[in-house]
Amino acid sequence: MKTGVFILLFFLLTTEATLAQRECAGQDYSRTVSSAITFRDLEGFINTHTLQQTAGRLYKEVIKIPVVVHVLYHFPNQKIDDAIVHEQLALLNECFRKQNADTVNIPAVFKSLAADCEIEFQLATSDPNKRSATGIIKKYTPLGNWGIDDKVKFSSEMGDDAWDPKSYMNIWVCDLNKFAGYSSVVGGAENVDGLVIDFGAFKAGNKTIVHEAGHWMSLLHIWGDENCGDDKVSDTPKQASYTPGCPTGIRITCGNAPTGDMYNNYMDFTSDACINMFSNGQKARMRSLFEPGGPRNSLLTSKGLDTPLIFESPLPDDDPKWLEPHLYPNPAKEELKLDLTYDARWLGTTVRIINIQGNALMTVVVNAKTQTIDVSRLVPGMYFLAAKRTDGLSIRKKFIKQ
Ligand SMILES: [Zn+2]
Numbered sequence: 001m002k003t004g005v006f007i008l009l010f011f012l013l014t015t016e017a018t019l020a021q022r023e024c025a026g027q028d029y030s031r032t033v034s035s036a037i038t039f040r041d042l043e044g045f046i047n048t049h050t051l052q053q054t055a056g057r058l059y060k061e062v063i064k065i066p067v068v069v070h071v072l073y074h075f076p077n078q079k080i081d082d083a084i085v086h087e088q089l090a091l092l093n094e095c096f097r098k099q100n101a102d103t104v105n106i107p108a109v110f111k112s113l114a115a116d117c118e119i120e121f122q123l124a125t126s127d128p129n130k131r132s133a134t135g136i137i138k139k140y141t142p143l144g145n146w147g148i149d150d151k152v153k154f155s156s157e158m159g160d161d162a163w164d165p166k167s168y169m170n171i172w173v174c175d176l177n178k179f180a181g182y183s184s185v186v187g188g189a190e191n192v193d194g195l196v197i198d199f200g201a202f203k204a205g206n207k208t209i210v211h212e213a214g215h216w217m218s219l220l221h222i223w224g225d226e227n228c229g230d231d232k233v234s235d236t237p238k239q240a241s242y243t244p245g246c247p248t249g250i251r252i253t254c255g256n257a258p259t260g261d262m263y264n265n266y267m268d269f270t271s272d273a274c275i276n277m278f279s280n281g282q283k284a285r286m287r288s289l290f291e292p293g294g295p296r297n298s299l300l301t302s303k304g305l306d307t308p309l310i311f312e313s314p315l316p317d318d319d320p321k322w323l324e325p326h327l328y329p330n331p332a333k334e335e336l337k338l339d340l341t342y343d344a345r346w347l348g349t350t351v352r353i354i355n356i357q358g359n360a361l362m363t364v365v366v367n368a369k370t371q372t373i374d375v376s377r378l379v380p381g382m383y384f385l386a387a388k389r390t391d392g393l394s395i396r397k398k399f400i401k402q
Pocket residue numbers: 024025026027211215221
């Protein structure tokens with residue numbers, strides 16, 4: 001019986017609940033693409049220009065980065081409101097301009113190191129073909145979730161192609177399964193350049209976008225991804241590892257007395273409510289990339305924030321007929337119909353009918369876009385219909401047999 005209750009709970013809980021604890025996938029991702037880095041001696045370039053930056057000899061203006069957000073939705077509730085995008089951009093700008101209200105929480109020992117990075121992010125007003133743009137693309141995808149394999153960055157993989165990364169920062173928002181987000185590596189392949197953020201982390205107050213934008217401009221995790229590792233920034237203390245939760249007081253690791261860990265840095269894993277600064281050293285490292293010859297220099301001459309040459313009223317978004325499986329009639333007497341027209345890749349999968357105790361009573365292999373299921377022999381009551389594809393996409397539907 002306990003197993004039955006557990007399975008029932010599993011069906012009733014939303015997928016959100018199972019994804020409560022997630023992290024940046026930067027480390028895993030970097031390992032898979034390290035061979036793709038084409039920028040020669042990136043660290044040498046950063047070092048030289050960071051030093052000049054600190055000496056005040058380099059680009060002094062506020063850097064403005066045109067942004068395009070690609071929202072890949074599968075279910076209607078994932079077709080997020082523009083307001084959510086605007087709110088995330090506002091948060092990103094506050095954090096990079098040191099205008100966030102929680103700068104008052106920066107520990108006293110680090111206050112003098114906290115930087116206004118003088119980097120701003122603005123939704124593109126002009127697309128790569130100089131047509132008017134909102135900087136937000138919402139696109140239906142038949143895929144339910146994505147991995148860190150960059151497929152979401154290609155229309156041919158049912159994602160959405162990047163806008164020219166020399167002129168735009170691309171942000172893909174999708175169901176990233178178990179991760180909060182990841183960034184491409186600086187100097188990597190152009191067609192995968194940008195951030196990917198999970199729907200669950202792309203919402204009010206969530207600073208995943210700030211952390212990933214830091215990676216996108218070459219920042220490493222504050223602990224250097226190994227025990228007392230090096231994040232290649234001179235004014236961030238060495239620290240043993242990432243910080244979970246929301247600590248207070250001074251935490252000494254790696255002999256970093258008297259300041260202790262800079263656990264309030266955006267490049268740690270500390271809770272959103274407790275991260276509130278980039279350091280001056282991180283600012284110089286990020287800004288060095290925009291110097292002549294640097295991997296982000298071309299963004300300074302982007303036309304993405306210009307007045308567009310061609311004004312076109314955007315076409316209305318066309319939703320597909322079914323965004324999700326449709327089960328009817330419900331309640332059912334003799335037959336159930338399962339409409340999977342929206343995604344032909346359900347063909348061949350096995351559908352299970354499960355009772356309230358969690359026991360599978362029958363299975364049916366899907367062989368039609370609208371599958372008929374004979375339920376005449378089930379005793380009246382509540383049941384679940386469940387199916388899972390090899391790519392991880394699953395269906396769970398409740399129905400009543402009369
Ligand atoms: Zn990270």
